Amino acid sequence: MDKQRFQLMLILAFAMATTDFVKVESLANGLGSTPPMGWNSWNHFSCQINETLIKETADAMVSTGLAKLGYQYVNIDDCWAEHDRDSQGYLVANGRTFPSGIKALADYVHSKGLKLGIYSDAGYRTCSSEMPGSLGYEKKDAETFAAWGIDYLKYDNCNNGDLKPMERYPQMTQAIMSTDRLIFISLCEWGDMHPATWGSKLGNSWRTTDDINDSWESMVSRADQNEVYAEYARPGGWNDPDMLEVGNGGMTNDEYIVHFSIWAISKAPLLIGCDVRNMTQETMAILGNKEVIAVNQDPLGVQAKKVRMMGSAEVWAGPLSGYRTVVVLLNRSVFAAQITAHWDDIGIPPNTYVQARNLWKHITLEREFVGKLRAQVSGHSCKMYILTPVSQSE
Ligand SMILES: *[C@@H]1O[C@H](CO)[C@@H](O)[C@H](O)[C@H]1NC(C)=O
Ligand SMILES: *[C@@H]1O[C@H](CO)[C@@H](O)[C@H](O)[C@H]1NC(C)=O
Ligand SMILES: *[C@@H]1O[C@H](CO)[C@@H](O)[C@H](O)[C@H]1NC(C)=O
Ligand SMILES: *[C@@H]1O[C@H](CO)[C@@H](O)[C@H](O)[C@H]1NC(C)=O
Numbered sequence: 001m002d003k004q005r006f007q008l009m010l011i012l013a014f015a016m017a018t019t020d021f022v023k024v025e026s027l028a029n030g031l032g033s034t035p036p037m038g039w040n041s042w043n044h045f046s047c048q049i050n051e052t053l054i055k056e057t058a059d060a061m062v063s064t065g066l067a068k069l070g071y072q073y074v075n076i077d078d079c080w081a082e083h084d085r086d087s088q089g090y091l092v093a094n095g096r097t098f099p100s101g102i103k104a105l106a107d108y109v110h111s112k113g114l115k116l117g118i119y120s121d122a123g124y125r126t127c128s129s130e131m132p133g134s135l136g137y138e139k140k141d142a143e144t145f146a147a148w149g150i151d152y153l154k155y156d157n158c159n160n161g162d163l164k165p166m167e168r169y170p171q172m173t174q175a176i177m178s179t180d181r182l183i184f185i186s187l188c189e190w191g192d193m194h195p196a197t198w199g200s201k202l203g204n205s206w207r208t209t210d211d212i213n214d215s216w217e218s219m220v221s222r223a224d225q226n227e228v229y230a231e232y233a234r235p236g237g238w239n240d241p242d243m244l245e246v247g248n249g250g251m252t253n254d255e256y257i258v259h260f261s262i263w264a265i266s267k268a269p270l271l272i273g274c275d276v277r278n279m280t281q282e283t284m285a286i287l288g289n290k291e292v293i294a295v296n297q298d299p300l301g302v303q304a305k306k307v308r309m310m311g312s313a314e315v316w317a318g319p320l321s322g323y324r325t326v327v328v329l330l331n332r333s334v335f336a337a338q339i340t341a342h343w344d345d346i347g348i349p350p351n352t353y354v355q356a357r358n359l360w361k362h363i364t365l366e367r368e369f370v371g372k373l374r375a376q377v378s379g380h381s382c383k384m385y386i387l388t389p390v391s392q393s394e
Pocket of ligand 4: 331333339375376377378379380
């Protein structure tokens with residue numbers, strides 16, 4: 001086959017792999033053209049937060065090199081405010097734990113070249129109940145966040161008086177869009193009412209699942225629940241299977257590699273959830289894998305899907321820019337012997353020879369592959385490859 005026909009075939013195969021997009025409006029703030037990357041306080045610290053921790057985290061994001069790798073948001077979760085609003089109805093930073101106030105903290109974080117995120121709730125109180133929610137105060141709170149220099153809002157769903165999310169979330173989005181500040185909007189509705197089908201008008205990402213915890217079962221079940229909505233993800237609006245647990249100690253290193261690999265190909269927000277001031281080398285090697293990060297940040301912005309399951313062996317795959325394909329071979333348990341990705345399943349034209357790059361070993365395999373790629377994968381582990389077409393046989 002000549003080169004032109006080969007290229008045409010690639011373009012066609014590629015178009016087929018990407019036409020099952022759902023046509024949806026997206027939020028007109030221009031943010032989230034690739035999934036957001038950063039850190040959030042909740043998974044490691046829950047309510048035990050203060051301005052010293054946030055500043056030290058910002059420092060560590062820079063000194064560890066995470067910032068340079070693209071992790072730019074430093075996000076404060078629940079428990080940053082006083083129990084009650086002030087007499088004018090404004091939220092107030094907790095005087096004991098955030099004595100300098102959030103504006104000063106934003107200035108500090110910005111001075112490091114990073115962005116500051118904050119948390120509120122589309123109900124009467126936040127999930128911890130330690131601070132007020134924003135329901136009925138959306139305008140005041142959006143103005144407050146903008147005035148403080150906030151760059152990202154995680155908007156939770158607790159204590160909502162049984163009002164539907166569609167009655168509560170639009171108020172905050174409109175209020176934020178009426179400020180003069182660009183704020184990434186992260187809808188944290190836990191996937192209750194299938195926000196993938198309406199969230200893109202209201203936010204730059206939407207949770208598809210309940211909270212994750214630091215266990216294999218929780219992690220893979222979040223991955224599965226999130227995968228169902230793959231066709232709704234695209235630049236400007238992303239499915240969110242919750243924040244990363246990598247480095248928190250509840251999983252093995254191989255399990256954390258699976259966690260990071262699946263989040264990356266699922267175009268999930270990469271929000272680190274460990275104590276970045278005190279990471280092991282193993283943790284840094286996972287969170288800092290440039291090749292895997294590049295998959296997550298690929299400009300095409302197409303979420304990978306689970307394309308084949310053979311018992312506990314799974315193949316996840318999706319298209320990348322440059323006619324490349326990313327594949328994760330995942331061994332969820334202790335059955336089967338080898339995992340095979342067939343070109344039919346992963347959207348590569350038959351007879352196409354590819355070069356395979358192993359993203360965790362950082363090596364390009366010497367031989368080229370045609371038709372399929374097969375590998376041995378240990379239990380609770382994965383292998384991750386980028387396949388780049390090199391030629392076509394008759
Ligand atoms: C701030 O929070 C961190 C993390 O929970 C804690 O280790 C530290 O003692 C706290 N510092 C102050 C001054 O409360
Ligand atoms: C974590 O989540 C898993 C699965 O969702 C659940 O079975 C387990 O009880 C949870 N563990 C904790 C400590 O909450
Ligand atoms: C740092 O992490 C190690 C384990 O990786 C832990 O034993 C130690 O307590 C941590 N130190 C702090 C100050 O959190
Ligand atoms: C999964 O891991 C188990 C345990 O290491 C191994 O026996 C099995 O062959 C692996 N399965 C696949 C499909 O690689």
